[in-house]
Amino acid sequence: MSTAISQSNSASISRSTIIFMAICTGLIVANIYYCQPLIILIAKEFMISESYAGHLNYITQAGYATGLFLLVPLGDKFERKNQILITTAISIIALIMAALSKNFFLLQVAGFFIGATSIVPQLILPLAANLSSDQNRGYNIGIIMSGLLIGILASRAISGSIGYLLGWRSVFLMAGGICALLCVIMAKQFPKSYPSFKGSFLGLYSTMFGYLKSQPILREASLINFFGFALISAFWTVMVLYLANPPYNFETLRIGLFGIAGAAGALAAPLVGKLSNSKNPRTNLKIGFVLQILSVLLFLLSGNLIVFIIGIILIDIGQQAIHVTNQTRIYLLIPAARNRLNTVFMSVSFIGASCGSALGIYLWELNGWFAFCIGSFALILINFILYYVYKRKSI
Numbered sequence: 224m225s226t227a228i229s230q231s232n233s234a235s236i237s238r239s240t241i242i243f244m245a246i247c248t249g250l251i252v253a254n255i256y257y258c259q260p261l262i263i264l265i266a267k268e269f270m271i272s273e274s275y276a277g278h279l280n281y282i283t284q285a286g287y288a289t290g291l292f293l294l295v296p297l298g299d300k301f302e303r304k305n306q307i308l309i310t311t312a313i314s315i316i317a318l319i320m321a322a323l324s325k326n327f328f329l330l331q332v333a334g335f336f337i338g339a340t341s342i343v344p345q346l347i348l349p350l351a352a353n354l355s356s357d358q359n360r361g362y363n364i365g366i367i368m369s370g371l372l373i374g375i376l377a378s379r380a381i382s383g384s385i386g387y388l389l390g391w392r393s394v395f396l397m398a399g400g401i402c403a404l405l406c407v408i409m410a411k412q413f414p415k416s417y418p419s420f421k422g423s424f425l426g427l428y429s430t431m432f433g434y435l436k437s438q439p440i441l442r443e444a445s446l447i448n449f450f451g452f453a454l455i456s457a458f459w460t461v462m463v464l465y466l467a468n469p470p471y472n473f474e475t476l477r478i479g480l481f482g483i484a485g486a487a488g489a490l491a492a493p494l495v496g497k498l499s500n501s502k503n504p505r506t507n508l509k510i511g512f513v514l515q516i517l518s519v520l521l522f523l524l525s526g527n528l529i530v531f532i533i534g535i536i537l538i539d540i541g542q543q544a545i546h547v548t549n550q551t552r553i554y555l556l557i558p559a560a561r562n563r564l565n566t567v568f569m570s571v572s573f574i575g576a577s578c579g580s581a582l583g584i585y586l587w588e589l590n591g592w593f594a595f596c597i598g599s600f601a602l603i604l605i606n607f608i609l610y611y612v613y614k615r616k617s618i
Contacts, residue, residue, distance in 0.1 A: 236354035241363050243412060244351055245370025248344035250405060252371050253378030254314060254398050255287055255341050258334060259459055260383035260479040261391040263467050268391070269327040273464060274584050280460050281580035282331050286338025288573035291566055295345050298562035300427055303350055303416040304409075307343050311406050314340035318399035322392045333395075344371055345569050349561035350416050352554040361551040368547050372539070376482045379459070383479015418562070431563045438556055441564060443613040444549035445571040447508065447606050451545045452572045453579030454515065454602045458538060461583040461595045470526075484535040505610070507548040512606055514541030519599045522592070545606075546572075 258265075258279050266276035290310075297306060317340055321333035348367060355363045382394045420427060434441055462481065466473040514537045521534035553564045579602075586594040 236351060236363065241351060241366050242370075244347050245367045247370075247405060247409060248347055248367055249370035249372075249374025249377070250401055251311065251314075251341055251343045251374070253374040253381075254318065254337050254402070255283055256375050256378040256459075257382040257394050257398055258283055260379050260463060260475050260482075261386045261394060262463060263475055263478075264386050264391045265327070265330070269330075271327060273467065274588055276327070277460055277464070277580070277584050279327075279331055279334050280456070281577040281584075283334040283338040284456065284573055284577040284580060286335035287341060288338075288570050288577060289335075290339035290342040291345060291570040291573060294339070294342050295566040295569070296427055296431060296563050298346050298349060298416075299418045299420045299560060300422075300424075301418070303346055303418070304413045307346050307413065308406055308410055310340050310343055310346075311402050311409070314343075315399045315402045315406075318395045318402065322395035322399070345565055346562070348550070349554070349565050350414075352561055353416075353558065360554060361547075364551055364554070365547055368543070368550070372543060376539075379482030380479045383475045383477075383482075386479070387474060387476035420559070427563070430560065431567050434557070434560065434564060435567050438553075438564075439613065440556060441553055441567060443609065444553050445568050446609050448546060448549050448568065448572040449575035449578075450602045450606045450609075451511070451515075451542055452575040453582065454599055455538065455542045456576035456579035457583030457586070457595065457599065457602075460580045461587050461592070464584075464587050465592050465595075481532070481535060484532045484539075504548050504552055505614075507544045508606075508610055511541040511544030511548070512603055512610070514538070514544065515603050516600070519596050519603070522599075523596050 262276040262279065263273055265271075265279065266273045269276070294306070294310065314337065317333050317336035321330055321337060324330040324333055344367075348364065351363055351367055352360055385394050385397060422430075435445070459482075463478055465471075466478045466481065518534040518536075518538035518541065521530050521537070524530050550565075550568065553568050554561055556564060582598060583595060586598045
């Protein structure tokens with residue numbers, strides 16, 4: 224039987240519960256990324272170009288950003304467990320719709336709703352932050368973020384393998400089955416969480432813009448994450464096109480397996496989260512930027528696949544350093560408004576991801592892999608500038 228937990232309760236959360244939450248976040252967030260290795264197969268079935276099929280990536284991410292903005296704030300007003308269950312149930316419908324799509328337009332519509340209903344991890348994270356002690360909050364967030372990243376990376380490898388063997392539609396059917404099973408387990412295992420916000424819907428949403436105006440740390444973290452997510456999303460979109468074309472000509476199965484190389488980022492997340500509790504967590508941001516610069520330099524030398532794989536590892540660890548640090552920082556600001564703070568932060572992040580996918584496709588069509596690498600340097604440079612602009616205003 225599930226227990227009820229008040230929004231104001233700051234009791235420590237057990238390690239087993241954190242691990243279970245990490246598993247749930249990983250399995251649900253995977254829904255957003257299953258489509259990435261499948262764009263070659265989708266393009267062939269619907270007889271469209273590979274770059275046009277890649278539009279599905281940023282449409283799904285745009286759906287996620289929309290869901291973040293509209294649905295996640297409701298966790299500060301309504302009981303969170305029921306919201307998680309209802310949202311996951313709608314996600315099952317969207318996944319089945321994708322599997323049964325008769326044309327690319329319907330697949331894009333399904334992709335948008337898959338993204339919009341895959342926001343459950345962003346309901347789980349504020350719940351875990353609220354139940355964690357100040358000493359363990361960053362570490363617990365890091366563990367859940369490990370589950371999140373493992374889900375993202377495994378989704379690409381699994382999607383590529385199953386898509387190659389059974390077809391791309393089977394991937395979405397599999398995802399629907401996983402979500403159905405999760406609904407049953409979460410209904411039994413997740414605690415109830417009653418928030419303290421008693422205001423109107425208008426008041427709920429309007430406060431988010433007020434926080435963005437009044438909290439410089441939130442502004443900095445959101446802007447830096449915008450460009451960080453743009454970079455990582457552009458990479459994973461363009462990487463599929465890069466490896467599917469000469470000189471590699473890899474099929475979907477082999478392309479999907481490259482996602483495993485980023486697993487090092489998942490292993491780094493708890494350590495990054497623990498370091499985020501230090502007196503100056505912003506140091507982690509600079510480390511993340513440097514790792515991403517090194518990764519792009521290696522991508523320019525990517526005629527060697529070993530060098531290319533090292534670049535994947537570095538870009539994912541760098542992104543984890545940036546994201547986990549920023550998320551830990553915003554959860555320290557206003558504990559009673561963690562869902563709304565997270566909404567602003569993650570909405571901006573995934574708008575960045577959607578823009579990054581679109582930018583990656585544009586750069587690929589402009590001048591291939593070289594244009595992508597130059598664009599990536601520009602995104603990292605913008606983050607360095609933001610870092611120093613906010614240096615005197617933030618912690």
